[in-house]
Amino acid sequence: xxxxxxxxxxxxxxxxxxxxxxGQFMPIRATRIFITFNGLFGNFLTFIIPLIIIGLVAPAIxxxxxxxxxxxxxxxxxxxxxxxxxxxxxxxxxxxxxxxIIGFEAIPQTHNESLSVVLEPYFTINMPAIVDxxxxxxxxxxxxxxxxxxxxxxxxNTFNDFRxxxxxxxxxxxxxxxxxxxxxMFLSMSVSGQVYSVILLFLKxxxxxxxxxxxxxxxxxxxAGAIAKRNPLKLLKNMxxxxxxxxxxSSSAATIPVTLQCTISNKVxxxxxxxxxxxFATIHLPGSTMKIVAFSLAFMYFGHLPIEFGIFxxxxxxxxxxxxxxxxxxxxxxxxxxxxxxxxxxxxxxLIGLMITIYLAVDSFGTACNxxxxxxxxxxxxxxxxxxxxxIYQSNIQEDFPIV
Numbered sequence: 001x002x003x004x005x006x007x008x009x010x011x012x013x014x015x016x017x018x019x020x021x022x023g024q025f026m027p028i029r030a031t032r033i034f035i036t037f038n039g040l041f042g043n044f045l046t047f048i049i050p051l052i053i054i055g056l057v058a059p060a061i062x063x064x065x066x067x068x069x070x071x072x073x074x075x076x077x078x079x080x081x082x083x084x085x086x087x088x089x090x091x092x093x094x095x096x097x098x099x100x101i102i103g104f105e106a107i108p109q110t111h112n113e114s115l116s117v118v119l120e121p122y123f124t125i126n127m128p129a130i131v132d133x134x135x136x137x138x139x140x141x142x143x144x145x146x147x148x149x150x151x152x153x154x155x156x157n158t159f160n161d162f163r164x165x166x167x168x169x170x171x172x173x174x175x176x177x178x179x180x181x182x183x184x185m186f187l188s189m190s191v192s193g194q195v196y197s198v199i200l201l202f203l204k205x206x207x208x209x210x211x212x213x214x215x216x217x218x219x220x221x222x223x224a225g226a227i228a229k230r231n232p233l234k235l236l237k238n239m240x241x242x243x244x245x246x247x248x249x250s251s252s253a254a255t256i257p258v259t260l261q262c263t264i265s266n267k268v269x270x271x272x273x274x275x276x277x278x279x280f281a282t283i284h285l286p287g288s289t290m291k292i293v294a295f296s297l298a299f300m301y302f303g304h305l306p307i308e309f310g311i312f313x314x315x316x317x318x319x320x321x322x323x324x325x326x327x328x329x330x331x332x333x334x335x336x337x338x339x340x341x342x343x344x345x346x347x348x349x350x351l352i353g354l355m356i357t358i359y360l361a362v363d364s365f366g367t368a369c370n371x372x373x374x375x376x377x378x379x380x381x382x383x384x385x386x387x388x389x390x391x392i393y394q395s396n397i398q399e400d401f402p403i404v
Contacts, residue, residue, distance in 0.1 A: 012360045015183040020199075022183075023190020031191055034184035036121035041181045042349045047127040048169065049339040050136035053322070055166030056336055057137070059159040060324050061144025075276060075381055079284035080320055082377060086216055086286035087316035090293040093212060095307075101204050102301055133343035137318065170335055182357050185350075202358055205298040209362060212290050213369040220286070220376040228383045230266075238265045239375040246368040252281040255371045263375050268382040276381050280374040285323040287369025288333035292319060295358055296341055299351050315344045333366070334359040 023031075131139070147156050189198055217236060225232030242259040246252065252259075256278060263273040293316065300307050318340050326333040334356055341347050341355065359366075 011179040012182055012357065015179040016186050016357070016361075019183045019186025020190050023187045026187065026191070028191075031187055032120065032122055034180075034187055036123060038181055038184040038188070038353075039121040039124050041177060042353070043125060043127040045174075045338070045352070046349075047129050048174070049342065050129045050131050050133055052166055052170070052336065053133065053136040053339045054140050054143075055159070055162045056326070057140035057322060057324075058143040058147065059156065059163045061141065061321075062147025062156050062159065071275070071381070071385060072279075074384060075279060075377075076283060078377055078380060079280055080324075082220065082284060082373065083286055083289050083320040083323060084316060085219075086289045087293050087319060089216065089219070090212055090290045091297065091309075091312050091316065093215075094208060094294050094297045097208055098298060098301055101208070102201060102298065133339040136339065137343070141321075170332065174335060178356065178360070181353065182360075185353050185357065198354070201298075201302060202361070205295060205358065206362055209291055209294050210365060212294060213287055213365045216286055216290060217369060217372045217376065220373050224376040224379040228379050230379070235266050235375070235379060236372070238262055239372045242375065243368045243372045246371045247364050252367055252371050255367075256281055259371050259374060263378045266375060266379055268378050269385075272382045272385055273378055276378040277374060280377055281371065283324045284374055284377060285326060285333060285366075285370050286373050287366035288326070289316075289319060289323055290369065291359055291362065291366045292334065292337050292341070292355075295355055296345055296347075299347065299355060300345065303347075303351055305346060311344060315340065318344065 143159070147159065217239075218232075221232040221236045224230075225235055228235075239259075239262045242255055242262045245258045246255045259281070260273055260277045263277055264270055268276075293312075296315070297307065297312075299305075319337060322336050322340050323333060326336040338352055338356070342352060347355065
């Protein structure tokens with residue numbers, strides 16, 4: 001009999017609950033074991049994040065550039081524009097809402113200085129990154145653009161192999177250890193008396209994110225309906241099976257067959273749907289972008305970090321490119337975005353850990369938003385593509401691009 005692994009969301013939920021409960025009675029010495037692990041895991045993330053950026057972004061940009069045809073270029077630009085819209089709409093919405101529900105309430109810190117000294121790791125191992133995050137981003141863009149311009153495939157194949165190594169590290173090392181890291185984080189907060197205030201802050205932000213994940217598809221389908229001269233509510237209703245599937249699986253890849261059928265039921269030509277659905281599952285992540293922007297802004301309020309619109313312009317534009325390279329594993333989008341969050345917004349290790357936790361807690365909502373919005377863009381692409389003109393269709397597109 002085939003054994004099914006427990007979903008990541010369930011493991012994260014168990015880790016949070018166990019961290020809170022065990023913190024009520026676990027001895028300090030045992031707690032320090034998990035604090036030591038968290039220190040080592042955090043240092044490993046610092047080391048691997050620049051390599052994740054190079055390994056994912058460079059080959060993804062190179063592959064997009066090598067794709068022939070105007071339809072691919074138009075589809076990519078529309079997907080990127082939709083992602084930017086999601087990011088900026090989320091930013092302005094949260095800026096209007098957050099001051100009234102969370103203000104500048106900080107993540108509470110323990111006032112027990114002696115306890116803070118006791119809750120130190122047994123040892124630490126320094127793991128400096130080979131290059132800093134911004135250098136990795138610039139290098140990735142340069143290499144990716146170069147790969148898209150040259151005719152040879154040798155270097156592209158090399159970076160494809162490097163991407164497979166990075167994805168293996170993410171799926172086999174980082175993602176499986178994340179629940180342990182989250183357990184240690186909530187265990188530490190529980191012991192120090194912070195945990196209940198942090199959870200209350202989490203719940204306030206999650207309510208906003210759930211509302212946005214409904215509003216953004218409504219807007220995109222309204223635009224698609226206006227362009228195609230169709231009823232947007234009917235178009236959105238036809239995408240509900242894909243939405244429900246993504247909500248249950250937290251995987252755009254597993255939802256592709258359902259998304260494809262829903263898109264065709266919206267009277268999108270099969271050739272266009274077969275081309276656009278796998279492509280948008282790779283490069284169009286408005287739901288993931290929405291969550292990352294909303295949570296990042298919330299934690300900047302919590303951490304009393306300076307919130308400047310100019311910084312968020314840079315953050316959202318680079319985040320949109322990074323989402324194209326997000327690996328096809330649960331939580332892959334946030335792992336690809338950690339470097340951008342760290343380098344541009346200045347998040348420390350504690351805020352990064354909390355970002356990962358709250359992102360994974362509502363991971364399925366972002367995936368459902370992603371696949372539903374893919375249907376809206378497919379309607380637009382079908383309207384743009386001229387009838388009778390040869391349509392681009394790459395049968396191996398799901399293999400060429402990592403799907404989130």
